[in-house]
Amino acid sequence: MTCAWFELLCRIPFSGLRLRLCRWHVAGCPRCRQVSDDGDALPPLLITAEQVPAGLDLRPAVKQGIDGLRPLPVSPAVVPLPARKSWPWAYAATMAALLVLGIWILTLDRHSSPRSKPSPIAAKPQTRLCSAKIGDRPARIILIQSQNPDRSIFWIARNNNRS
């Protein structure tokens, strides 16, 4: 059986993070390594070469496919690429970028907070209509929102409230 840590890590919902953490754990956990190396009996679910029908012969089809073809010329001696060791740098770069982004957002937020910068609406003098009358009776005033900030539209309606 695998250890409790592995079982716990397998419950992480994000597959990328899960694989990364599981890999990191398995690389350092002798118990999990042992379990993965053991050839524990597996129920016979997998198809084996013996189960492939004996009459199967791909040679005619392959021969037909490669007829007239030639293997590509032998490539010069293959020099294996050096093992990729760039991931610590990638992490460091990502972390640095996140840090810079965080500082930038905080600075931006401070500069643009409502206390430090008055809103354009507050800065402008506002037109207010306190009361209106139609004939001798007080009327209702309705302020209509205009798209033009320099213009205020008021709708004055007869007050039908008889109470």
Add this chain to the structure above:
Amino acid sequence: MSMDDNRWIEKVLQGDQAAYESLVCTYQARLVAFLWNLLGCGEDARDAAQEVFIQAYIKLGQFDRSRSFKNWLFAIAYNRGVDLLRKKRSFRRFWQRESASGDPLAVEEAAGAIEDSPFWRPVLRKITPQERSVLALKYNEDCGAGEIADTLGCSESTVRVHLLNARRKLKKELHAAGFAARGKKPNSEEVT
């Protein structure tokens, strides 16, 4: 790598096309079994294996002979298998989109034609193609973590995680299905 493989490869590269048949003969059943486990369909596995052998023949000149031919061949097969599964997924998505406006019966028929086979057990569906490949290489080909990593192009730790995860999922599924105690053998599907 085995000396026999090396000898046959040398002959093929010298222009002896018939020598390639020996390599096909050696690996065909194992390759079809591997692809069958990966794709879940015998017909697809046979077609994919043919393509893999043809592709391997064309690229044989680029094969690094310090590596194992078997691992190289299985790596081509793995990439081809994953590619086919991706295409199948897009095809299924396409049909699902069509089903919103089209005839549902026609859609069902088309989807069934590419997907289902008697062998494709629901239990194996629960594990990812990578995990199925790791299991097939471990149990059928008796490969170690290093060899599997070389074939699949990933790290040994990743192979171990896939292996542990696959076993964990299978155990859970089999336990739920009551298979573990009985150890029932699957029905094999005829490829011919």
